[in-house]
Structures are given as C-alpha cells and as structure tokens.
Amino acid sequence: MTLTMEARLAARGVEVALEVADGETLALLGPNGAGKSTALGLVAGTLRPDDGVVALDGRTLAHVEAGRTRAWVAPHDRQVALLAQEPLLFPHLSVVDNVAFGPRAQGAGRREAAVRAAGWLDRVGVAELAARRPGALSGGQAQRVAVARALAARPRLLLLDEPMAALDVDVAPALRQTLRHVLADQTAVVVTHDVLDALLLADRVAVVDDGRVVEQGPTAQVLGRPRSTFAASLAGLNLLTGLWTGDGVRTDVGAVVHGHHDPGVPVGAAAVAAFRPAAVAVFLAPVPGSPRNLLPGTVRTVEPHGDLLRVRGDLVAADVTPRAVAELGLAPGVDVWFSVKAAEVDVYPA
Numbered sequence: 253m254t255l256t257m258e259a260r261l262a263a264r265g266v267e268v269a270l271e272v273a274d275g276e277t278l279a280l281l282g283p284n285g286a287g288k289s290t291a292l293g294l295v296a297g298t299l300r301p302d303d304g305v306v307a308l309d310g311r312t313l314a315h316v317e318a319g320r321t322r323a324w325v326a327p328h329d330r331q332v333a334l335l336a337q338e339p340l341l342f343p344h345l346s347v348v349d350n351v352a353f354g355p356r357a358q359g360a361g362r363r364e365a366a367v368r369a370a371g372w373l374d375r376v377g378v379a380e381l382a383a384r385r386p387g388a389l390s391g392g393q394a395q396r397v398a399v400a401r402a403l404a405a406r407p408r409l410l411l412l413d414e415p416m417a418a419l420d421v422d423v424a425p426a427l428r429q430t431l432r433h434v435l436a437d438q439t440a441v442v443v444t445h446d447v448l449d450a451l452l453l454a455d456r457v458a459v460v461d462d463g464r465v466v467e468q469g470p471t472a473q474v475l476g477r478p479r480s481t482f483a484a485s486l487a488g489l490n491l492l493t494g495l496w497t498g499d500g501v502r503t504d505v506g507a508v509v510h511g512h513h514d515p516g517v518p519v520g521a522a523a524v525a526a527f528r529p530a531a532v533a534v535f536l537a538p539v540p541g542s543p544r545n546l547l548p549g550t551v552r553t554v555e556p557h558g559d560l561l562r563v564r565g566d567l568v569a570a571d572v573t574p575r576a577v578a579e580l581g582l583a584p585g586v587d588v589w590f591s592v593k594a595a596e597v598d599v600y601p602a
C-alpha cells in the first residue's frame with residue numbers, strides 16, 4: 253500500500269480509513285459536507301487529527317494518539333501535492349516559472365527546472381502559454397497549468413479536490429481527458445461529485461457519508477451494485493434498503509420488494525433492492541392482482557429527464573412519458589403507486 257490513513261477529527265465529525273495502492277487513483281464521492289475535503293486535508297497535513305495515523309510509502313506523516321502528536325511531517329515535506337478547485341498560481345510569475353517553482357525548490361538548476369516545466373506544460377496541452385502571466389489565462393488553461401505545477405514537483409501522491417468544479421461545462425471534458433492521461437501511473441485521490449470523474453479517472457471509489465466511508469470498491473462494482481444511496485444516485489438507480497425475508501427485501505417502510513437475488517443471502521441479513529427509474533411505472537391506485545412490486549408514495553418533483561419526465565417520490569423515482577404525466581395529472585403532492593416488475597429488480601447483500 254502506498255497511502256494508508258486512519259484518522260479521526262471530532263470537530264468535523266470525521267472518522268475515515270483509506271488505502272490507496274501504488275499508481276492507483278481513488279475517487280472520494282459523497283454528498284456535500286460528508287467529509288471528503290477534510291479527508292484530503294488530513295492527508296495533506298493542513299489538518300491534524302485527534303487520533304490516527306497517516307503513512308505514505310511506509311513513511312509516517314502523522315501519528316496522533318488521544319490528542320498527543322507522536323509524529324508530524326509538515327505539509328511541504330510530505331511529497332503530497334494538493335490541487336484545489338481554484339488554480340492557485342503565483343500571479344507575478346510566468347506560467348513556466350510557476351511550473352518550475354517545485355523543481356527549483358527541490359534543488360534543480362534553472363535550466364533543468366525550465367526543461368521539466370516545459371515538458372509538463374506540453375503534457376497538459378498548454379506549451380504555447382509558457383510565457384504568459386496567470387492573469388491572462390482562462391479558467392481551464394489556469395487549471396491545466398496548476399496540474400502541471402503540481403506534477404512537476406514529482407509528488408508521491410496527488411490530491412485533487414473537485415478539479416473540474418470551477419470550470420465551464422464545455423471545458424471540463426477536455427481537462428478530464430488530460431487528467432485521465434496524467435493520472436494513469438500517478439498515485440492519486442480525487443474528490444468529486446461527478447460520476448464521469450469516477451468512471452474515467454478512478455480505479456476504485458470510496459463513498460463518504462456523514463464522516464465515514466460507507467462503501468468502497470472497484471468503480472465498476474460500486475456503480476454496478478451500489479450499496480449506499482449516494483452511489484445509487486450516481487449510478488442512476490433506485491435503491492431500497494431493508495432485510496432479506498427469504499423471498500424479498502422488507503424495506504424500512506414495510507413493503508416487501510421481490511427481485512433477482514444472490515443465492516445464499518441469509519434470512520434476516522441486510523439487503524438492498526436496486527432498479528432503474530425507467531423500469532418503474534406510476535399508477536393512481538394499486539393494480540389488483542398484479543404480480544408487480546407496488547410501493548406507495550407521494551410525488552415530490554417532476555423534472556425533465558432526456559425525452560421522459562422523472563417523477564420522484566421520497567424513496568422511488570420513475571421515468572415516464574410526458575403523456576402519462578399529463579393523463580395521470582402527476583404533480584407534487586399527488587399520492588401514487590410506484591410499480592416495478594420483479595424481473596427488473598436486483599437484490600443483493602447490503
């Protein structure tokens with residue numbers, strides 16, 4: 253393992269354990285205020301845990317026991333680079349001097365640092381901007397320069413805190429492609445809200461909620477079989493949690509949901525039922541004798557979703573045609589029945 257962290261910071265309500273292997277990119281996903289940036293701060297050394305250990309390549313960066321610091325490496329000595337949402341460049345230095353700053357600080361000669369800086373600017377696609385000042389760059393260009401600057405210092409670990417969040421939607425895809433290339437053999441942790449970042453940049457994802465890692469694994473596995481509400485929402489799936497009864501999931505609201513299930517799930521074990529909103533139909537009354545799963549709900553929102561409308565209840569969302577919405581008079585506050593065939597539902601352990 254390259255990075256191992258187990259740290260608690262009570263003031264932020266955070267207690268997280270993370271591991272990142274050599275060359276791996278881990279995406280940290282989770283709702284606002286979940287503790288993702290706090291986790292990065294604990295690794296970078298801008299935050300000190302109340303308790304815990306952070307180690308990189310076997311070197312202890314932080315070790316605190318019950319508030320007593322046993323070991324502490326200052327942020328600038330950690331060989332960890334943190335890339336924030338807003339590119340923080342030195343305004344008075346040219347682009348190439350910004351990127352050469354790290355190598356110079358590490359003892360490289362002026363020429364060597366300039367060559368390394370030029371190489372990185374080329375890799376991130378902004379070689380022609382070398383002589384400019386940061387004030388003369390667009391947001392996307394500045395973020396590319398910030399990536400080059402972070403990597404020119406040859407960090408053992410690169411931390412990225414929502415690197416695309418401050419960019420226009422039309423420039424984010426190109427930067428994401430660039431990051432995909434530069435992160436290929438770089439050990440990195442990227443905080444993101446965006447499922448595309450997880451899919452295109454990360455080998456593994458960890459979902460953080462309420463200060464804890466609630467789910468982690470290979471990206472395809474977490475998005476294919478999410479166990480947390482947040483991962484399910486990223487994967488575009490409805491997720492109902494409950495207990496396996498032997499032939500269905502008894503959900504927290506009492507309804508039993510039937511579906512395809514893993515053999516050998518023990519009765520009484522925590523389980524989830526996942527299904528696509530497109531597989532859900534909406535009725536104003538329960539369909540008598542229907543073999544379908546029926547879940548009562550109240551419409552909360554109706555929003556456009558591609559060619560369809562997404563009708564959201566508290567627990568279930570359904571994608572239905574505008575015509576059906578009009579015919580049924582679906583609007584916030586209307587009581588409905590959400591219906592999904594068992595064949596459309598995947599049931600697996602939580």
Ligand SMILES: Nc1ncnc2c1ncn2[C@@H]1O[C@H](COP(=O)(O)OP(=O)(O)OP(=O)(O)O)[C@@H](O)[C@H]1O
Pocket residue numbers: 263264265282283284285286287288289290291
């Ligand atoms: N500077 C701060 N001082 C005190 N508390 C903070 C500070 N920054 C964040 N917090 C609190 O710490 C907790 C974790 O916040 P954090 O910023 O790590 O979450 P996050 O997952 O990165 O959220 P977001 O996605 O909104 O950036 C939250 O309860 C937040 O209110």
